[in-house]
Amino acid sequence: MASLLVCPPDYFTVAYEINPWMHLQKKVRQGKAAIQWKALEEIYRKLRVTLKVVRPVKGLPDMVFTANAGLVKGKIFIPSRFRHKERQGEEKYFIQWFKRNGYTVKLLPEGSVFEGAGDALFLDDTLFAGYHFRSDIHSHREVAKILPKVPVLSLELVDRRFYHLDTCFCPLGDGAAFYYPGAFDSYARKVLKENVKDLIEVAENEAIRFACNAVVVGKQVVMNSGCPKITRDLAKRGYTVHPSDTSEFMKAGGSAKCLTIRL
Ligand code: ARG
Numbered sequence: 001m002a003s004l005l006v007c008p009p010d011y012f013t014v015a016y017e018i019n020p021w022m023h024l025q026k027k028v029r030q031g032k033a034a035i036q037w038k039a040l041e042e043i044y045r046k047l048r049v050t051l052k053v054v055r056p057v058k059g060l061p062d063m064v065f066t067a068n069a070g071l072v073k074g075k076i077f078i079p080s081r082f083r084h085k086e087r088q089g090e091e092k093y094f095i096q097w098f099k100r101n102g103y104t105v106k107l108l109p110e111g112s113v114f115e116g117a118g119d120a121l122f123l124d125d126t127l128f129a130g131y132h133f134r135s136d137i138h139s140h141r142e143v144a145k146i147l148p149k150v151p152v153l154s155l156e157l158v159d160r161r162f163y164h165l166d167t168c169f170c171p172l173g174d175g176a177a178f179y180y181p182g183a184f185d186s187y188a189r190k191v192l193k194e195n196v197k198d199l200i201e202v203a204e205n206e207a208i209r210f211a212c213n214a215v216v217v218g219k220q221v222v223m224n225s226g227c228p229k230i231t232r233d234l235a236k237r238g239y240t241v242h243p244s245d246t247s248e249f250m251k252a253g254g255s256a257k258c259l260t261i262r263l
Contacts, residue, residue, distance in 0.1 A: 002217045003050035004260040005066050005097070009033045010056045012064045014252050018084045019133075020160050021253035033248035040222065040256065043242050047220050052263060054097045060090050064249070065258040067166055069094035070116040072263060073147055077103040080116040083134050106146045114139035117261050118164040123171035123196065127152045130165030153195060155188035161208065166257050170212045172221075176200070176237065178230060180207035198237075202230050210246065210255035224255045 013028045044051055056063055068087070070079040077098040082088045095105055108114055119135040120143065121128050127150050131137040137154050144152045155165065159182055162168035168183035175197035181189055182204060192199055202211045206227040214223040221234060225243035234241055246255040 003263045005052045007054045007063050009064045013061045015061050016086045019163050019253040063090050065254045066261045067258045068116045068118040081112045083113045108142045112139045130157050132157045133163035156185040158185045159183045213255035213257040222256045
């Protein structure tokens, strides 16, 4: 049974700007964010996904984006080392949660810049890792040292709107994934084409609705609403999309997938 770690949006807001989606003038409507959050919870309940909860911390508004807690592989947890000081305060709370829940915590060397499952996604046994805007490519080598059996493929991101890999690439499993090609440099696109058997393209108008920032549980896909084309392409392959409006979270540059980390 799938289980996801989430952090409720009690203190969620846009208090600073560290990606091009964030604008201090575009205020988060807390009540609406809470309703959108409940709707996601309801979908996971129906899909029988277990939600584990890390307690939100006042003054850490982006802690809702648990994808950036770190990278989980079995019972190993590699905590993020955030690029921006605005998010570095989250590190110790995530480490605490994973320690308390029986994970072995393996730290990356000081000075590494790595933003966890926001930038590193498993497709079957291979780790696809994004770099440039938020994670440094050097961190991939350090991750590979901690996980010596895991092949790591580094992918350069080139479009600021898609600053984390999970905003433009979504593994489905069994050699399949969907992605927005414009977010990658030409070599990264080549790496993706050579290493993903069924690589499905997402159109720009749906990519900017965070279509790729989706949570895949078996054949069920939880995605921001308003992405009909990729919904059809996934349906042809036997996947059912569960649309849910995440507009308040998009004001901070995240959608369904960023709000979770797979345990
Ligand atoms: N405001 C957050 C940040 O810029 C959003 C993080 C979204 N997370 C993700 N995994 N894409 O860090």
